[in-house]
Amino acid sequence: MRYAYYPGCSAESTARDMHQSTQAVARALGIDLQEPKGWTCCGATAGHQTDRLLAVSLPAANLTKVQDMKLDMLVNCAACYSRMKVANHEISAHPEIRKGVREALDRDYDGSVKVRHLLEVLLEDVGLEAIANACKRSLNGLKVACYYGCLLVRPPEILKFDDPENPTSLDGIVKAMGGQSLEWPCKVECCGSGLSLSRTGVVLQLTSSILDMACRAGADCIAVSCPMCQVNLDLRQQDINKQTGKNYHLPIVYITQLLGLCLGISSGELGFNKLMVPASNVLEKVAANSHE
Amino acid sequence: MAAVEAISAVDLSVCFQCKKCSSGCPVAKIAKSRPSEIIRQLHLGAGNELLESDLVWTCVSCETCSARCPMDINVAAVIDALRKLAIERGASKQEGNVPLFNRAFLKTVETFGRTYEIGLIAAYKLGTGKLTNDTEKFPTMLAKGKIALLPSLGGDRKTVRRIFKKTKQNKGAEP
Numbered sequence: 001m002r003y004a005y006y007p008g009c010s011a012e013s014t015a016r017d018m019h020q021s022t023q024a025v026a027r028a029l030g031i032d033l034q035e036p037k038g039w040t041c042c043g044a045t046a047g048h049q050t051d052r053l054l055a056v057s058l059p060a061a062n063l064t065k066v067q068d069m070k071l072d073m074l075v076n077c078a079a080c081y082s083r084m085k086v087a088n089h090e091i092s093a094h095p096e097i098r099k100g101v102r103e104a105l106d107r108d109y110d111g112s113v114k115v116r117h118l119l120e121v122l123l124e125d126v127g128l129e130a131i132a133n134a135c136k137r138s139l140n141g142l143k144v145a146c147y148y149g150c151l152l153v154r155p156p157e158i159l160k161f162d163d164p165e166n167p168t169s170l171d172g173i174v175k176a177m178g179g180q181s182l183e184w185p186c187k188v189e190c191c192g193s194g195l196s197l198s199r200t201g202v203v204l205q206l207t208s209s210i211l212d213m214a215c216r217a218g219a220d221c222i223a224v225s226c227p228m229c230q231v232n233l234d235l236r237q238q239d240i241n242k243q244t245g246k247n248y249h250l251p252i253v254y255i256t257q258l259l260g261l262c263l264g265i266s267s268g269e270l271g272f273n274k275l276m277v278p279a280s281n282v283l284e285k286v287a288a289n290s291h292e
Numbered sequence: 293m294a295a296v297e298a299i300s301a302v303d304l305s306v307c308f309q310c311k312k313c314s315s316g317c318p319v320a321k322i323a324k325s326r327p328s329e330i331i332r333q334l335h336l337g338a339g340n341e342l343l344e345s346d347l348v349w350t351c352v353s354c355e356t357c358s359a360r361c362p363m364d365i366n367v368a369a370v371i372d373a374l375r376k377l378a379i380e381r382g383a384s385k386q387e388g389n390v391p392l393f394n395r396a397f398l399k400t401v402e403t404f405g406r407t408y409e410i411g412l413i414a415a416y417k418l419g420t421g422k423l424t425n426d427t428e429k430f431p432t433m434l435a436k437g438k439i440a441l442l443p444s445l446g447g448d449r450k451t452v453r454r455i456f457k458k459t460k461q462n463k464g465a466e467p
Contacts, residue, residue: 009407013440038448150354190354
């Protein structure tokens, strides 16, 4: 299993924990990740809010690099994943966009590089059974609220990722690790992270309602697979607590961090020390039934 | 309406006002206007006054509206088109200064090839004048390695600069 791994900009900054745990899990599962040399930003929300051609050309610059590697692109950031697939769709469906991209890149690109999310690779190429067999430790009934956010599942007709209203990819992995995945209604609600700095008030309301629902469902932690969601839900808890008198201390962990723990990788290597809300309850629960 | 349709490549005439977009919109209860109302106003011939709607800069681009539209209208692309027109036509209300944030974000991408968060945040904060918001978190984030101090220089900057140059030239030539 070899893929061209596009880390995305946050992997080098606010999502180093996602990046580290992705690489560690991949190594443990025999997934070979090759970083495209000179990869650049996908443009993210700021790109598509500004200009359609810019929003397609920036991802295309990376897709052409992957095309040269003759591999599928593997993405873990939900926002990058969505932008890459939308760019492919825009280029294949609209000849005038393809022409604009050709001028911008000085190279023709047909939109054909296959883009896959890490969760798709874990479920389809590795498989839940192999994951369960590779686990050395169990989540030991840890109650996990799986949170998908918006860009992992939208736009559904282009991404075709899981069920857009009630996805279960994360839940399946949590169960395979011996955790308890919770039924809760906020799986694909938006946390608003694109406006985290510019409209903080709006974002605090959105994150607060998601955290509140996870707590009411009895969650020990929220599992995510998007660096924007992770930072936003993790970082904004102290603001919500300060402004509203609530008392949220809910760890927001990457699914790759949970998986890494179960595969026997140390919490330091998985970047657990980087979380703003410490996940000590998660670490204790997993350590409690370690058979090593 | 014609300008919005041209930029977004959306056919607004098929909207029959079922309001599913507004029901699912996470910011509908915060903003004064709703996505379905914006579309109806466009039907009724609204002009530049629509660019002052607070939804234009409160929308979080989550695309729930587009995903749930029974007529497959890409409502999120309509809002993107309104943002573009609001900037081009100098609409007054740019709440929370999202355009400034977007400019600062894209400037770091144009310069470094990849996003540089601290540079982006500094540029944005200088622009808004609200220097102290959120800064109390930086010492902890830096200590934990939760944010990078320096920009990444590994990206193919040449291609990215070409993209910015060409797409700026291409303004107005969109489908």
